[in-house]
Every structure is written in structure tokens, then in C-alpha cells.
Amino acid sequence: MSKVRKLFVFIPVAVGLMACSAETVTTSSNLEEKTPTMTVSKIDYKKKSEMMERIKSPESVLSILIQKLESEWPTLFTVKTEEELLQRYSFITWHILPEAKQRLQKNLSTLHPEYQEYVRLLKEGVLPAKEYTVTNISIDTYSAESITVTAQYELVLQNGQHKNMEVSMTANMNFEKFNQRFNTSEGELLPDPATKEEEQVRDFIFSVLTIDEVRKLTREELFLLFEQ
Incomplete structure (x- = not known):
């Protein structure tokens, strides 16, 4: 299944993952005033994405x-x-x-x-x-x-x-068109990344949403995958 379609269908999950990667500071007095924002963390999302791509089975229009x-x-x-x-x-x-x-x-x-x-x-x-x-x-x-x-x-x-x-x-062959009988336009696209680090975070989100073979990962890789 294409990355585009899966993103549309599971956009709430993607937003949640992005929120998890944000660094926010809240207290009981200002909890309602603070809103999560996406900031660059020290987590190696590039390494995580590469790990997901390694276990991913190739998928095509065919x-x-x-x-x-x-x-x-x-x-x-x-x-x-x-x-x-x-x-x-x-x-x-x-x-x-x-x-x-x-x-x-x-x-x-x-x-x-x-x-x-x-x-x-x-x-x-x-x-x-x-x-x-x-x-x-x-x-x-x-x-x-x-x-x-x-x-x-x-x-x-x-x-x-x-x-x-x-x-x-x-x-x-363009997944955004695919076939007129199939819906490829649900939801909203994530905003374009402004930095290289944000692009790596987004790529990681894509890889998580489009893979169901996480079982192939080792225990150490699973810890790395969900490290926050």
C-alpha cells in the first residue's frame, strides 16, 4: 500500500507520533497554555528509518x-x-x-x-x-x-x-491517481518539513505507518525503535 494512502488513513496516529517527539514543558498551572511543538531531539530518526526499510517487503502497484x-x-x-x-x-x-x-x-x-x-x-x-x-x-x-x-x-x-x-x-503507476475506483485523498497531508531533522522524523513516521513486519526486528532493535 502506498505511503500516501496510509498517511491519509492513519493521520491521527502520525500526529500522535510527532507529538511524542516534541519537547514540551508543562506544569499544573500552565498546562492549558502550553501546546506541543515539533522540535529537533537527539533521537536518531534516520537510523530508525533505515532499520524499518531493511525489514520492509517491496510493494508496488502490481x-x-x-x-x-x-x-x-x-x-x-x-x-x-x-x-x-x-x-x-x-x-x-x-x-x-x-x-x-x-x-x-x-x-x-x-x-x-x-x-x-x-x-x-x-x-x-x-x-x-x-x-x-x-x-x-x-x-x-x-x-x-x-x-x-x-x-x-x-x-x-x-x-x-x-x-x-x-x-x-x-x-x-502514480499512487496518487492509482485507479478511479479507489480513494487516495482522505485526510490531510502532513506539513512539509522545514529542516533535515524534521524530514527524518517524517520519514520515520511514514515507515512506521507503512510496515507490518516489525516482528522481524531483534529485541535490541525494538528498544531502539520505540526509544523516546
Whole structure:
């Protein structure tokens, strides 16, 4: 998943981490008057970022598309109600916040053709499927600008019949555009760093928000990672 999107989704966490790195002085008499400000500390954030990058698995537009089509997308075929379908689809396409869900609903008829098909199949009683199998995933086009991946699924319906479905997805190599069905503009960007030290702090925050392989770190590295 891209750094940009994860930052948008987890911006409150990022702000909290930045607050932790700030040096503030407060007492019971002036607690409300003082506000945390980001100042340069002696913590080696560059070293922390390098440590996170070492354990990070490479992620690309291709890997995201494959993961979406192979693991997440077929779960839409097993939902039982339209409300459950909307909630699942919102999550898969990164429409997390209430405002984003509202935008999604406004654009369902224009930007999300598969969704309309799934609603129709639900109403007709074809879905939910009893089970599904991902039968094939192919890379149709791959260039410096964009990539297209197609997934084929075989569904076992409630009456025991089998139904084949196909989903193709094209994404731009620029994560900020990615694919029109996916929301990449939630939240607010962190301010641009004013100094090299602030840039290292921000890079560390990015690395923490975009990694789920912390388990690879040694005990000593874990102590270093969370040192304040």
C-alpha cells in the first residue's frame, strides 16, 4: 500500500507520533497554555528509518492489484445484504471516513460498474455464493505509466450451479491517481518539513505507518525503535 494512502488513513496516529517527539514543558498551572511543538531531539530518526526499510517487503502497484483481486475482491461474492456489500466495498476501495463513503455512494453508478452488477445479482438471488475459487490472475498490460490485471473467479451458487466471473483493473503507476475506483485523498497531508531533522522524523513516521513486519526486528532493535 502506498505511503500516501496510509498517511491519509492513519493521520491521527502520525500526529500522535510527532507529538511524542516534541519537547514540551508543562506544569499544573500552565498546562492549558502550553501546546506541543515539533522540535529537533537527539533521537536518531534516520537510523530508525533505515532499520524499518531493511525489514520492509517491496510493494508496488502490481502487488496491490494482485492482492486486491486475489484476496479481497472475491469476498464481495459472499455478502448477504446490500448494506454488507456497501460496507465491504467501501473498505476494499479505501473509502474509510464518512465523507468518503458519501462520495462513493454518489459515484456508484458511474465509477463502479461491477458494484452495480453485484447488487443486481443479490436482488435476483444469485448471490451470495456458497464458495468461490480464484481460477486465474493475468497481467494484461504493463508499462511505465500503467498496469492492467485480470482475475477470473468460479462461484458455487446456492443451488449448486457454477458461475464464472471476471474482473479487470487498471492502475496508474502514480499512487496518487492509482485507479478511479479507489480513494487516495482522505485526510490531510502532513506539513512539509522545514529542516533535515524534521524530514527524518517524517520519514520515520511514514515507515512506521507503512510496515507490518516489525516482528522481524531483534529485541535490541525494538528498544531502539520505540526509544523516546
